[in-house]
Amino acid sequence: MTLSGLTVGSLELEPAYDPYVTQYTAHYPSGTSSVDVTAEKADDFAAWGNSHDDPDLVSVTQQIDGGISMDVVSKSPGESGYEEPDTATISVNLAQSGLTSSTVEFKVSFEGKVNTYLVNLLPAT
Numbered sequence: 001m002t003l004s005g006l007t008v009g010s011l012e013l014e015p016a017y018d019p020y021v022t023q024y025t026a027h028y029p030s031g032t033s034s035v036d037v038t039a040e041k042a043d044d045f046a047a048w049g050n051s052h053d054d055p056d057l058v059s060v061t062q063q064i065d066g067g068i069s070m071d072v073v074s075k076s077p078g079e080s081g082y083e084e085p086d087t088a089t090i091s092v093n094l095a096q097s098g099l100t101s102s103t104v105e106f107k108v109s110f111e112g113k114v115n116t117y118l119v120n121l122l123p124a125t
Helices: none
Strands: 003-008 023-028 034-041 058-064 068-075 087-093 099-110 113-123
Touching: 003 023, 003 099, 003 113, 034 099, 034 113, 087 099
Parallel strands: 023 113
Antiparallel strands: 003 034, 034 087, 058 068, 058 099, 099 113
């Protein structure tokens, strides 16, 4: 367990947040232009990314009609020696034409183990 919390704005996570579950879905209503996805580390000694030396904080991949996949953002907490934030938030643009899904990935490492948390953002049907 390396996250103590995971939220997607005011949207409901499916399943409900559980620190031992690593894959979630949230459905957003028509007309939603963006949503903030926030993860909070459970331990001050945990690192965002694969380790303190490989600090990819979060990435977002979006699927567009026709199967085109784009890696739209990747954030890092900064240079070596930077004090990593306990909370990471990424704002996901959902207003693109033809967008069929967005996947947000957080990697958190602790004591040599890397956990990957995925949040799939889908339009409500």
